[in-house]
Amino acid sequence: MKRRGIIKMATLVIITVLCVVLMVVAAWFAIRTSDLVSAVIGSSVVSLMASVLFLILHAPDVAMTEAAIGAGLSTFVFLIAIRKTERYEKDEEQ
Amino acid sequence: MKRVSLKKRFRVKNIFVFVVLVYLGFQMLSLGFLLDLKDVKGVAKYYLENDIKDTQSANVVTSIVVNYRGFDTLGEVTVLFLAATGLGAILSGYRKVKKQKILANTMLQYGSKPLLAIIILFGAYIFIHGHLSPGGGFQGGTVIATGFLLMLLALEGYEIKHGYIKWTESLAGLTFVTVGLFGLFLLGSFLADFLPLGKVGNLFSSGVIPIIYVAVGFKVGSELTGLLDNMMGVVE
Numbered sequence: 001m002k003r004r005g006i007i008k009m010a011t012l013v014i015i016t017v018l019c020v021v022l023m024v025v026a027a028w029f030a031i032r033t034s035d036l037v038s039a040v041i042g043s044s045v046v047s048l049m050a051s052v053l054f055l056i057l058h059a060p061d062v063a064m065t066e067a068a069i070g071a072g073l074s075t076f077v078f079l080i081a082i083r084k085t086e087r088y089e090k091d092e093e094q
Numbered sequence: 095m096k097r098v099s100l101k102k103r104f105r106v107k108n109i110f111v112f113v114v115l116v117y118l119g120f121q122m123l124s125l126g127f128l129l130d131l132k133d134v135k136g137v138a139k140y141y142l143e144n145d146i147k148d149t150q151s152a153n154v155v156t157s158i159v160v161n162y163r164g165f166d167t168l169g170e171v172t173v174l175f176l177a178a179t180g181l182g183a184i185l186s187g188y189r190k191v192k193k194q195k196i197l198a199n200t201m202l203q204y205g206s207k208p209l210l211a212i213i214i215l216f217g218a219y220i221f222i223h224g225h226l227s228p229g230g231g232f233q234g235g236t237v238i239a240t241g242f243l244l245m246l247l248a249l250e251g252y253e254i255k256h257g258y259i260k261w262t263e264s265l266a267g268l269t270f271v272t273v274g275l276f277g278l279f280l281l282g283s284f285l286a287d288f289l290p291l292g293k294v295g296n297l298f299s300s301g302v303i304p305i306i307y308v309a310v311g312f313k314v315g316s317e318l319t320g321l322l323d324n325m326m327g328v329v330e
Contacts, residue, residue, distance in 0.1 A: 020119070060228035061155045064220070068236040073318065076243055080325045 016056055019049040034089040036082050044075040150291040151225040151300040159230065160303045160310075164285040167306075168270060171313055175267070178317040185324045198248045206248040213241030221311030225300045231307040235314025242319045246326050259320045266313035273302050273309075 023046050030042030047070030054063035134142060141158055151157040159167055221234030245252050277286030285302070292299030 016123075061153075061230065061233070064229050064233040065236070068233055068240065072240050073236060073243070073322075076247075077322070077325060080322075 012056055016053065019052050019056075023049045023053075036087055036089060037079065040075055040078040040082065043078075044071045047071040047074075146294055149225075149287065149300050149303065150294045151303055152294055153225055153228065153230075155228075156225045156230050156303060156307070157300070160224075160306050161285075161287060161301070164274070164306065167310070168274065168285075171267070171270065171310060174314065174317055175263070178321045181321055182324050185327075197250060202248050206244050210241045210245055213244070214238050217241065217311070217315065221307050222304065223297070224307040224311075225303045226295065226297070231310025232314050234307075234311040235316075236318060238311070238315035239318035239322060243322050246322060254319060254323045256320065256323075259316045259323075262312055262316040263320070266309040266311075266316070269309040270306055270313070273305055277302070 026042045026045040026049070030039040030046070033039050033042070047066055051063045051066035051071065054060075054066055141154060141162065145151065145154045145157050149157040149161045151161070217234040217237035219234075220229040220237060221231045224230035224234070242254060246254075274285040277288050278284045280286070280288045285306075287301035289301040289305075291301050294300075298304070
């Protein structure tokens with residue numbers, strides 16, 4: 001029984017660490033890339049991982065909101081806006 | 095003033111920001127994994143202990159959002175309404191052109207129609223069962239809006255009638271305020287729970303919470319759908 005609890009806890013910690021690492025990498029990528037579509041996909045990955053983290057932290061309501069709005073709707077709103085404007089970021093230093 | 099590019103400013107500050115974020119992350123970790131429910135103090139403790147007695151709602155989050163803090167939720171819905179109205183006001187000056195260069199393939203076109211019904215059913219399930227299971231009006235409304243987004247993307251020339259959206263939104267908002275006013279006249283405070291509470295776990299229980307959450311679900315769903323339709327229709 002006790003050993004089972006330890007295994008469950010370790011699994012949770014591993015999933016959490018994976019999610020956090022993926023979030024940091026995706027956020028870094030979203031900031032650095034000059035392709036705005038890739039940046040939007042990166043930020044949607046951040047939202048998706050955040051919703052997994054909310055689920056682990058026992059907040060399913062917030063997790064649902066984050067998955068539906070952060071990863072779903074806002075990604076498409078950004079993509080529509082990019083389709084109407086320009087896809088690549090211009091260099092400001094010119 | 096010399097213009098500094100965003101990337102350069104980012105490089106100067108990034109070490110400081112990184113340290114602060116790592117510190118905050120460790121704080122959050124201890125909050126999430128080591129917090130015991132017995133340590134909760136103050137008003138949170140009251141909510142956790144008296145939720146069942148006061149509202150008969152199985153979901154504490156819902157009873158806080160709709161019952162204890164119902165007035166805040168009304169404000170939140172109003173903020174969303176104002177945001178959607180503002181976007182509509184900005185984008186309404188542009189001519190609407192429905193043209194799509196690349197057509198969606200046949201399987202997507204025919205498969206998305208039954209999928210819309212299933213998505214709307216799921217969204218309705220989320221907001222009707224807001225007091226029993228995780229979720230509620232905001233989540234369910236967003237799920238419904240994603241269903242309409244699928245239709246906008248998949249079908250060429252799909253139009254959402256703005257009259258229906260306006261009526262749904264207005265009626266839902268009116269329902270919310272009317273329920274609040276009933277509480278004001280019958281029990282003396284705005285949004286007071288004037289309906290019988292019922293038994294925890296039943297669908298028809300916890301007083302006004304299901305009514306308000308259904309209204310919020312309709313309102314959020316119609317607002318977000320109108321917002322997406324506004325954005326899709328703008329000519330480049």
